[in-house]
Amino acid sequence: xxxxxxxxxxxxxxxxxxxxxxxxxxxxxxxxxxxxxxxxxxxxxxxxxxxxxxxxxxxxxxxxxxxxxxxxxxxxxxxxxxxxxxxxxxxxxxxxxxxxxxxxxxxxxxxxxxxxxxxxxxxxxxxxxxxxxxxxxxxxxxxxxxxxxxxxxxxxxxxxxxxxxxxxxxxxxxxxxxxxxxxxxxxxxxxxxxxxxxxxxxxxxxxxxxxxxxxxxxxxxxxxxxxxxxxxxxxxxxxxxxxxxxxxxxxxxxxxxxxxxxxxxxxxxxxxxxxxxxxxxxxxxxxxxxxxxxxxxxxxxxxxxxxxxxxxxxxxxxxxxxxxxxxxxxxxxxxxxxxxxxxxxxxxxxxxxxxxxxxxxxxxxxxxxxxxxxxxxxxxxxxxxxxxxxxxxxxx
Numbered sequence: 001x002x003x004x005x006x007x008x009x010x011x012x013x014x015x016x017x018x019x020x021x022x023x024x025x026x027x028x029x030x031x032x033x034x035x036x037x038x039x040x041x042x043x044x045x046x047x048x049x050x051x052x053x054x055x056x057x058x059x060x061x062x063x064x065x066x067x068x069x070x071x072x073x074x075x076x077x078x079x080x081x082x083x084x085x086x087x088x089x090x091x092x093x094x095x096x097x098x099x100x101x102x103x104x105x106x107x108x109x110x111x112x113x114x115x116x117x118x119x120x121x122x123x124x125x126x127x128x129x130x131x132x133x134x135x136x137x138x139x140x141x142x143x144x145x146x147x148x149x150x151x152x153x154x155x156x157x158x159x160x161x162x163x164x165x166x167x168x169x170x171x172x173x174x175x176x177x178x179x180x181x182x183x184x185x186x187x188x189x190x191x192x193x194x195x196x197x198x199x200x201x202x203x204x205x206x207x208x209x210x211x212x213x214x215x216x217x218x219x220x221x222x223x224x225x226x227x228x229x230x231x232x233x234x235x236x237x238x239x240x241x242x243x244x245x246x247x248x249x250x251x252x253x254x255x256x257x258x259x260x261x262x263x264x265x266x267x268x269x270x271x272x273x274x275x276x277x278x279x280x281x282x283x284x285x286x287x288x289x290x291x292x293x294x295x296x297x298x299x300x301x302x303x304x305x306x307x308x309x310x311x312x313x314x315x316x317x318x319x320x321x322x323x324x325x326x327x328x329x330x331x332x333x334x335x336x337x338x339x340x341x342x343x344x345x346x347x348x349x350x351x352x353x354x355x356x357x358x359x360x361x362x363x364x365x366x367x368x369x370x371x372x373x374x375x376x377x378x379x380x381x382x383x384x385x386x387x388x389x390x391x392x393x394x395x396x
């Protein structure tokens with residue numbers, strides 16, 4: 001008997017958007033499944049995560065996908081088809097990359113595209129995420145064609161139980177998120193830790209110099225980071241910080257009154273297609289998130305490289321750290337109001353930990369050892385087998 005399952009990912013959110021953690025985790029899962037004989041393809045719109053407009057040309061360039069296999073139209077709207085080397089992507093070009101700007105015509109065209117793909121491919125499983133009405137209609141289309149719906153739930157922002165009324169299996173990236181939704185919406189879910197393509201993150205040669213902060217936005221702890229670098233100017237003059245732009249760039253940060261590029265101990269660089277370049281130069285990672293993170297993939301990426309992580313005790317972050325790194329409690333007001341700026345006293349424990357790791361080579365070596373050890377839990381071979389077991393269970 002052929003145990004391979006045909007899987008179609010369908011969502012207005014572009015699966016090739018590397019700034020979207022949900023898209024990245026889902027794409028990596030599909031890559032691993034395809035490589036193990038589970039045929040996967042994706043049908044999406046050109047919706048992306050950043051608040052600014054993002055062109056499909058920019059998205060494709062991040063994957064080095066300059067060549068478009070095919071162009072077409074559906075209900076008068078343009079389609080493109082590309083292949084990332086493993087998975088085929090059919091993408092409806094929307095007039096805007098922002099989800100809130102999706103028009104009724106675009107929504108109808110996208111649903112027609114999904115139904116056409118389901119009819120053609122006849123997948124056993126439809127993989128998806130997203131909680132608006134268009135996404136819920138996709139679930140109904142799948143069931144109309146006897147296709148089971150697997151919802152990969154990546155964050156703590158969903159508020160309605162009915163979002164999942166036509167879902168056959170809910171996957172979440174952490175025990176934290178599973179318990180969160182069991183208490184909040186009384187829904188049951190299965191934990192599937194993210195599957196990391198180690199070749200995309202593992203560095204063969206490192207020259208660690210920087211204390212790195214990735215994606216400088218308010219909910220990721222932007223103001224706490226700003227206070228840390230301010231205190232470090234006085235307390236740790238040897239510390240050099242690296243900021244990697246993500247959903248926000250320098251202009252966004254400057255609009256809220258923080259001009260990071262003008263601070264002498266800080267270097268700001270654009271979003272990086274190849275994170276290995278960043279990790280090769282990183283001595284420590286700061287992950288001071290103010291929100292209830294579902295997991296914290298940067299934590300694992302860093303620890304795979306033996307990079308110590310200093311992080312907030314929020315959501316699924318302790319689970320991702322898995323005994324590695326260093327956890328810190330946050331000021332209550334910062335968790336309630338993300339632009340609240342911590343006091344010097346409130347970041348003192350962060351500064352003292354940085355001081356120890358910068359000045360004590362033995363302490364840094366021990367932190368590296370713990371990081372490597374903690375990352376072993378997220379071996380992709382172990383987790384892909386769990387994924388295959390869970391997906392087969394839906395069709396049993």
